[in-house]
Amino acid sequence: MSALKDQLNTAVKDAMRARDKARLGTLRMATAAIKQVEVDERIELDDARILALLDKQIKQRKDAAQQYRDAGRNDLAETEEAEMAVLQEFLPTPLTDAEIDALIDDAVAQTGAAGMQDMGKVMGVLKPRLQGRADIGAVSGKVKQRLN
Structure with a gap:
């Protein structure tokens, strides 16, 4: 079992013990999405695929929160943002702009992009x-600027 999947399952158990319904619901949705992909594709997901799934779920919640704010439903937007915060706990630390720029420079040099x-x-x-x-x-926008 991947380390990230194990970490999610442990968090589900901890949320159950703490009777934290909001956190438990969010974690169960995440584990259900992982299980759905594993059943559909008949594979065991690795950490990279699980990170991609979590990233996708965070993006969905970010979009939903923005739509709720635009519609004047701040209560629902806050719920989405709380779910985003729970999911972000399982992502690695974000890169700084300098680190991203260094990775872009490295990738351009590695591929010989002109x-x-x-x-x-x-x-x-x-x-x-x-x-x-x-x-x-x-990052895609930064790469476009770099290549132009």
Whole structure:
């Protein structure tokens, strides 16, 4: 079993013992999403895939919170943000801008990228390194600027 999956299962048990319904619900949704992928694909997920799933769930909650705020439903937005905070506990520490820039420079040098036509190569190298540690969309914008 992957370390991250084990950590999530332990957190579910701790939330049960503490009778923390909000945290327990969020953690159960995360473990259910992991289990769904494992059943569908008939594989055991590794930490990288679990991080990608958690990252996706955080993004979904961020979008939902923004939509709720736009609609004037701050109560629902706060619920989404609380769920985001629970999920973010399982992500590795975020990278600083300087670290991201260094990784971009390294990926450009490694792939020999010369222009926008090499964007896919650079992102292919960067994505595994950045998963769960940086917003891939924001990094993509930085790579575009770097390659232009």
